Amino acid sequence: xxxxxxxxxxxxxxxxxxxxxxxxxxxxxxxxxxxxxxxxxxxxxxxxxxxxxxxxxxxxxxxxxxxxxxxxxxxxxxxxxxxxxxxxxxxxxxxxxxxxxxxxxxxxxxxxxxxxxxxxxxxxxxxxxxxxxxxxxxxxxxxxxxxxxxxxxxxxxxxxxxxxxxxxxxxxxxxxxxxxxxxxxxxxxxxxxxxxxxxxxxxxxx
Amino acid sequence: xxxxxxxxxxxxxxxxxxxxxxxxxxxxxxxxxxxxxxxxxxxxxxxxxxxxxxxxxxxxxxxxxxxxxxxxxxxxxxxxxxxxxxxxxxxxxxxxxxxxxxxxxxxxxxxxxxxxxxxxxxxxxxxxxxxxxxxxxxxxxxxxxxxxxxxxxxxxxxxxxxxxxxxxxxxxxxxxxxxxxxxxxxxxxxxxxxxxxxxxxxxxxxxxxxxxxxxxxxxxxxxxxxxxxxxxxxxxxxxxxxxxxxxxxxxxxxxxxxxxxxxxxxxxxxxxxxxxxxxxxxxxxxxxxxxxxxxxxxxxxxxxxxxxxxxxxxxxxxxxxxxxxxxxxxxxxxxxxxxxxxxxxxxxxxxxxxxxxxxxxxxxxxxxxxxxxxxxxxxxxxxxxxxxxxxxxxxxxxxxxxxxxxxxxxxxxxxxxxxxxxxxxxxxxxxxxxxxxxxxxxxxxxxxxxxxxxxxxxxxxxxxxxxxxxxxxx
Ligand code: SF4
Numbered sequence: 001x002x003x004x005x006x007x008x009x010x011x012x013x014x015x016x017x018x019x020x021x022x023x024x025x026x027x028x029x030x031x032x033x034x035x036x037x038x039x040x041x042x043x044x045x046x047x048x049x050x051x052x053x054x055x056x057x058x059x060x061x062x063x064x065x066x067x068x069x070x071x072x073x074x075x076x077x078x079x080x081x082x083x084x085x086x087x088x089x090x091x092x093x094x095x096x097x098x099x100x101x102x103x104x105x106x107x108x109x110x111x112x113x114x115x116x117x118x119x120x121x122x123x124x125x126x127x128x129x130x131x132x133x134x135x136x137x138x139x140x141x142x143x144x145x146x147x148x149x150x151x152x153x154x155x156x157x158x159x160x161x162x163x164x165x166x167x168x169x170x171x172x173x174x175x176x177x178x179x180x181x182x183x184x185x186x187x188x189x190x191x192x193x194x195x196x197x198x199x200x201x202x203x204x205x206x
Numbered sequence: 207x208x209x210x211x212x213x214x215x216x217x218x219x220x221x222x223x224x225x226x227x228x229x230x231x232x233x234x235x236x237x238x239x240x241x242x243x244x245x246x247x248x249x250x251x252x253x254x255x256x257x258x259x260x261x262x263x264x265x266x267x268x269x270x271x272x273x274x275x276x277x278x279x280x281x282x283x284x285x286x287x288x289x290x291x292x293x294x295x296x297x298x299x300x301x302x303x304x305x306x307x308x309x310x311x312x313x314x315x316x317x318x319x320x321x322x323x324x325x326x327x328x329x330x331x332x333x334x335x336x337x338x339x340x341x342x343x344x345x346x347x348x349x350x351x352x353x354x355x356x357x358x359x360x361x362x363x364x365x366x367x368x369x370x371x372x373x374x375x376x377x378x379x380x381x382x383x384x385x386x387x388x389x390x391x392x393x394x395x396x397x398x399x400x401x402x403x404x405x406x407x408x409x410x411x412x413x414x415x416x417x418x419x420x421x422x423x424x425x426x427x428x429x430x431x432x433x434x435x436x437x438x439x440x441x442x443x444x445x446x447x448x449x450x451x452x453x454x455x456x457x458x459x460x461x462x463x464x465x466x467x468x469x470x471x472x473x474x475x476x477x478x479x480x481x482x483x484x485x486x487x488x489x490x491x492x493x494x495x496x497x498x499x500x501x502x503x504x505x506x507x508x509x510x511x512x513x514x515x516x517x518x519x520x521x522x523x524x525x526x527x528x529x530x531x532x533x534x535x536x537x538x539x540x541x542x543x544x545x546x547x548x549x550x551x552x553x554x555x556x557x558x559x560x561x562x563x564x565x566x567x568x569x570x571x572x573x574x575x576x577x578x579x580x581x582x583x584x585x586x587x588x589x590x591x592x593x594x595x596x597x598x599x600x601x602x603x604x605x606x607x608x609x610x611x612x613x614x615x616x617x618x619x620x621x622x623x624x625x626x627x628x629x630x631x632x633x634x635x636x637x638x639x640x641x642x643x644x645x646x647x648x649x650x651x652x653x654x655x656x657x658x659x660x661x662x663x664x665x666x667x668x669x670x671x672x673x674x675x676x677x678x679x680x
Contacts, residue, residue: 018522019399019499023638027645028619032270032284034244034291036352046645076518077400080433081638083335085242085351106403106435107335110367111351124518165226165367172225177353180224181361185258188221188363191232195219196464198235198262198323198454 004173005116008098009143010070012134012153015060020074021081022108026090028082039086040093061094065138073130074101079108079119088112098144100151100160102127113166116175118146120160126151130158146170208474211440212371212406215346215471219329221363231366234328236358237314238265238301240292241619242333246356247295257299258362264323265296265303266314269619273582273609277306281621299359312585312611315339315551319423320587322452326441326468331358336551336635338430341438342422343445344471346406348436369435370404370480373473375411378487383670385561386421387553387633387653389413390428391493391503393485399501402434405481408473409439413487419448420557427552431500431635440472492669494538495637495651497526502637506656506668509535529639530648538650538666545630546579546661547642548606548654550616553633554584558654559592565655565669566604566662573605574664580622581606582614606661618643631660 030042044061051059060066072091078101079087088111091099099112099119109119122130133140133153143152144160146167151158162170169175181188209217221230236259243265250257257263270285271277280286289306296303304310304317311317315336318324324340330347331337333355340347350364357364376389394401407429414422422439429437439445446465449455456464491505499522504510512534516523527533548554548562559581573579581601583589589611592598601608614622616634623643624630630642630649637649650666659669 017525018519021499021638023636023641027640028617028643031241031619032282032288034284034288035248036245046640050645077403077433080400081335081636083242083333083349083351085333085353088351103400103403105400106433107349107351111353114351114353114357163227163367165228168225169228169365174224177357177365178360181230181357181363181365182255184221184230184363185361188230188232188258188361191219191221192234192259192262192362195232195234196325196456196467198325 002173002176005118005170005175006147007143007145008071008118009141010097011066011068011139012071012073012130012142013060013066013069014073014131014134016075016131018076019080020078022079022084022087022105023081025079025087026084031084031086036086036089036093039090043090043094070095070097071142071144072096072099073127073134074099075127076102078104080105083107083111085111088115088117092117100130100144113169113175114177118144118162118170120144120151120162122151122158122160126158208476210371210408210473210477210479211344211438211471212346212369212408215327215329216368218327224365227367228365229368230363231329232363233331233358234262235323235330236263236362237318237330237332237337238263238355239269239314239332239334240267240288241269242352243295243355244288244291245352246359249356250360255360257301257359260300262362263301263359264318265292265301266312266317267292267306268313269613269617271306271612272621273612273614274621275610277610285620310586312588313551313554313613315427316554316584316588319343319419320452320585322449322455325449325455326445327471331364335430336427338436339423339427339551341426341429341436342419344438344441344468346436346438349430369406371408372402372405372481372483373408373410373479375484376409376413376487377411377484378413380413380487380490383655384490384492385653385655386417386424388490388493390425391495391500391651392490394428394432394501395493395503396485397432397483399431399499400433402429402432405434407432407434407437408479409437411484414439415442418557419444420555423555424552428500428635441468442472492653492656494656494666496530496532496538497523498529498637498639499526500635500637500651502526504538506538509537539668541650541666542629543577543631543660543665544628545615545624546573546577546657547582547615547630547632547634548580548657549582549584549614550634551584552635553654554582554588556588556591558633559583559588559597562654562658563597563600565658566600571604571662573661577661577664579606579661580615581608583608583611585611615642617641631657631666633657
């Protein structure tokens with residue numbers, strides 16, 4: 001996908017808990033795959049399996065009520081840990097188009113941004129309200145208005161924080177970074193010439 | 207105007223500002239591994255884009271590689287395909303590849319510094335979160351995702367945000383039996399696993415300036431576990447001594463000039479830091495994690511904290527205690543282990559192996575029966591240097607298995623994995639659930655010497671006080 005992302009609308013998927021790291025989102029064994037294709041089938045795999053084995057409440061990603069959901073609601077420090085882009089790729093390919101949470105892992109947010117998956121921050125009490133709302137009214141549409149910094153859920157509104165620059169990049173479409181970077185290729189080359197050369201012992205395999 | 211190292215190095219590399227606090231940054235050194243690069247190379251191929259600066263790009267295969275002695279043996283076909291693909295991608299693009307089949311090889315965060323590729327004042331990017339390790343040399347070094355790997359391959363630049371800086375001073379002399387790893391775990395314990403969000407950590411103070419480069423790397427490696435994107439130490443004489451005569455370091459003709467330039471990057475004393483914290487070395491004790499996040503730790507001789515102290519982390523603590531079978535008030539000492547792992551980009555360097563050897567020489571004890579103890583050097587150079595000192599024989603005599611270089615048990619992506627409910631005392635950096643390859647496996651992080659102590663005792667124990675006669679099978 002390319003182009004500006006002004007707002008995302010969809011049903012909510014409530015995922016409670018804090019410090020959910022990228023190892024839980026996608027286990028390291030799937031990092032062996034050399035393509036992102038099909039990554040969505042492994043999202044939260046172990047946790048889902050454990051929930052199934054336990055036979056109690058299903059993991060939210062297996063809960064039929066949230067089958068069509070595209071707005072993920074999470075707690076604090078979501079996506080911390082390993083820098084694997086496989087995690088946002090798996091979520092995106094699963095159908096997630098925006099993530100609302102109290103806070104996020106630094107690298108994770110950047111990785112999400114670079115594939116056009118906005119992560120917006122809400123206050124703790126609003127996160128709790130949104131989680132409840134998703135559970136009570138799974139078919140309720142949630143709109144994350146990136147440009148305005150507001151989340152609309154039925155009659156309710158919540159303010160959503162997003163760093164100005166990240167917002168600008170989503171709204172202008174420059175989240176899709178490669179073309180932006182290549183536009184200044186000449187300038188970068190000049191810059192690199194000012195920086196010391198790494199002693200080229202030789203190139204090729206050592 | 208007085209500036210921190212972070213500000214100086216950042217400013218020097220800015221190509222332009224593309225949005226508010228979103229800068230296009232030139233990258234001096236791009237490190238590539240087999241895990242996060244295949245999709246990036248693919249996209250370049252699809253779009254017909256060449257590599258912008260192959261001579262600034264260096265690759266290692268570290269995560270998927272077998273450390274069992276034959277690197278041509280893979281855990282499975284996927285690992286093999288991934289490593290072969292790295293070989294092909296680097297060859298096609300004329301990228302220097304430290305090929306495990308050929309010689310120089312190891313974990314990229316161990317190999318690059320060892321080769322003198324990591325130099326003060328650089329911006330270093332790598333598709334791996336522990337890229338923060340390279341900050342030990344006074345660089346801005348951080349992990350990136352695959353899309354950014356693609357960006358750097360194609361443009362030798364990326365979009366980065368300027369971080370705030372937190373100056374973390376550690377002052378005084380560490381008690382004996384307390385190591386850089388304990389300093390890292392102590393800081394993370396105090397500031398929290400997400401305390402560093404939005405920050406670059408500057409480590410300074412007399413403890414840190416007295417640290418070797420290996421110790422500084424251990425500390426910066428763990429900065430990312432404290433939530434900071436990167437951590438760094440100002441370059442000084444120790445940095446210069448380390449770099450001199452390394453293969454990729456500047457030669458004699460340009461050395462003086464390079465050294466002066468490097469030292470000039472150090473933070474100015476009157477610079478502004480967004481936050482400042484001070485720790486005292488004498489307060490630090492050997493640390494052990496009890497949970498599933500690197501900040502869930504205790505000094506080895508202290509009971510697990512009361513849940514009442516968890517504050518807003520209460521749910522996380524409860525879940526972690528549940529998973530680890532732990533309870534408030536319990537001691538980590540005495541927890542039986544199955545596996546002892548000494549290695550990883552945190553603690554797989556020569557000085558780590560030497561510290562373990564020194565510890566082993568204090569007694570004649572062997573690894574407890576039923577415990578498997580692995581020593582995995584961070585690079586082949588580390589392994590060879592250890593062998594040259596005869597450490598391989600010492601380790602073997604005491605029941606430790608010294609293996610070939612690689613990430614090994616740190617990440618569960620190769621044949622070295624926890625199985626089922628196995629419990630591991632580990633010198634690595636992450637105790638996340640499932641991290642070491644078994645969804646139910648338990649990981650306790652600690653210093654290499656504490657891992658060795660646990661290996662001998664068959665249970666977590668205080669490495670400062672070897673219990674004579676316990677657990678040894680000589
Ligand atoms: S040793 Fe562990 S942390 Fe370091 S690069 Fe390898 S997998 Fe990552």
